[in-house]
Amino acid sequence: MASTPVRRSNRRFPLILAVLVVSAQAVLAGDVLIFEDFEKLSLTQLPPGWGLREESELAVVEQPERGKCLRIKARGGSWPHLYVELDPAKVAGKRVRLSALVLLPGEFAAVPGKRWAQPKVQLQLKDKNGADSDAEQTPTQKTPTWQLLQAALNIPEQAQKVTALLRVDLAAAEVWFDNLCVETDPNGPPPQMGAGIAVAPAKVDAPTAAAGAVPPAIAPEKIATADVSHVPSRTLAGSGVLFDGNIAARMQKELAASKALRNSLLIVGPGQPVSEFGKPPRDWALLAEQKPLCGPTTNPRTLLTLLPEALETMRPEIVVLVADTKPGRRAASSEADDWQDVIQLCLRLGAVPLLAISLESTEDGWEELRGPVLEAARNTVCPQLELKMPQTHARRLNEAVRLIEEHVLGRALSGPAGEAELQDE
């Protein structure tokens, strides 16, 4: 299902791709109202409804390996932005989504007392009573790869004004924007993967993918559901990873289409941090650790409470759920149901769950914690890896992620992740 890498030397490709993306969006998602890749946009002759502020700080510039982009070089203390006013009549009663690729390789000094003062993509709404509301997303600093940012709003009837903005508020920062896209999303929930549709990658952060002009994540991409008849079987007793055709088929069936960031991994759970996981698998980015979702004070109910928000904001493609690695916590009476629902929650919000279980311990109270996790794993049929010897943790994680990538997400492996890498231990 992966997007085809595009050679940078082919200068016409972005245009073709944009046309393809717009066509795909028109067919598969809501209506695309605006798609701008800045290849032909002139800031001095903007279309009707478009506008700038702090003109001197905005420019359309050539970005190596990306083509023309909008650059905002904010000197600080100003509000440079590009805005597009949408026709309220066209979006009334619909959900509108704004997205853009953003590059923020440097960092900026925070403005004291103004946490909102930073680069962002933003949707603004003024309703019929004149009340203002907005939705926005900000990029992560010091990220040398393109990030996809999105913001969505439900537009009420008789809205006075709806505006999409690419902006930097007060902070001194240099930011690049590309592939500005505004679309309506009339169907609410994204299409199901089981129907043969998935959402395209969201973030161009993998080295192999970064070389190509990956379309914005909101462009749904047709994928052929991966064939599960040739999925290799892995067992906990053999390779320390549990994976087979049944698991792959179930994951494909249950996984909701999502806006997940391509090749992004989030690790949470009472057993986290597991330092032996080391670096994430090649081409994969490890999302920042969420303190309330990790550590011995966490339990599956904490995950049920806090994980939805984290999944929505961080949009990982795979969530590694690290169950308790040592006794100490008291299990709730419905612990197995809780774990089962955490696994289901990941699937519901478009992330593939990978359960990391520590099976062996002689300490008292261990069975009380281990039993429910195993029961949940049995009931939900999900990929698992066993945390046994620390030196094997990274290898097992790598193997499990590769299996998921190939057989659940339906991507051809980009590197030499062949059988040699996946052999039983």
Next chain:
Amino acid sequence: MKRACCAALLLLVTAAASRAETAWRPFPDLPQVFFYDDFEGGSESVFEKGRIVKNATTGNSSAYELGATDWSVGDRIVWGVGHLSRLPLKMPGGADPNLISINFMLWSDDPGVLIVKLFHPRGDYEVAQRIQKANLWTPVSVPIMELRNGKFRPEADHACTKLEIQVRPRDKRLPTVYIDNVMICMGNAAQYQQRLQTARNQMAAMARNTARDGFSFSQQYQTALKDALKMAGKRRKPRTVLVTGARLNNDVDLITRLTQAAQKQRAGNFTFVAASAPDAVPVAGLQDLRTLLLYNLQKTEAEMVLLVMQPGDYTTADAVSRGLRVCLERTLTSGAVPVVCLPAVPSDASGDVRQKSDALSSAASAVCAKLAVPWIEPGTVLANAPDSFAGGQLSAAGVERLSVLAVQTLRHMDQYVFGRK
């Protein structure tokens, strides 16, 4: 030494007091009364082997007619068995058995022998006495220390499981015997009559049943819910109600109707919030409820949750029981009060839909009853109103009627669980 004795005594008294505080009683305001049954509650009585009757002898009130035994050969004994173990009662459960008595009214057409018997897990003890007057209601009071079984007799640490009342007739015909107002209490039953009446009136005011009122509630529910809130120890936003499964009808918004119903009932300060996923998609179905309930509870800080069920939620009875139980337990441990609304199905629904709905309702109400969670039976207000359904789903009028009933239920919780007027 004297000081040490005083401290020990004080500790004992405190321990006894705290034990008495936590012990279950049918009337929390009357901790001296362990058990009371006047047989007016219909099927709620714990007595078996006989039947509840209302006749010329008993007047307008109900009494319990003892039934014939199937084990007495020759003797025509009649009996009734009160299963105390079905209640959370521990009796004597630490209280002084010298102070406890079993009291009831008795009517018998035969001046035979009355036998009162108590069972506990390790044995039983009984006392027999002659019935003084036939064909007349007479009070009976038996101090439980009079009950014996050889050298065994009631002790403070016993927890009685059954109370048996038998009458062995003098004549060789089956006697007719009624009992009424059975009370196990500390001391004399007469001293509690007035306070008992007040407590009973309060209980009657809060009790609701699905057939008559459309939803279930009783003093047991109140106690259980209050205990759960106390254990959770969290303060949530007052009168904020999280509503799951709010899409009953594509054209009618349940949240709007609930808000309107609350305003009409002068309960306008209720806030209703539809449960949703982080991407704003409404929560619908049992699976969604399981995965997203805690997230919504944390986001909204609602103090009540209205779980609206639909026939589509049914997979298997076991899945419903387990799924709903998990959701209700999570709600209670989060410090919120759940209220379950059973599925609304038109009376002319197809056999399959009806069957699924009945199975879902039956499984859901059983779980609710077990966890003392109130539930709403929509059929009470929708069955006799033909315009409640259109095209197999709830019409606007139906949603409105259901909203009114739901708001009545929530107001009831507000008054009797959260103690607000």
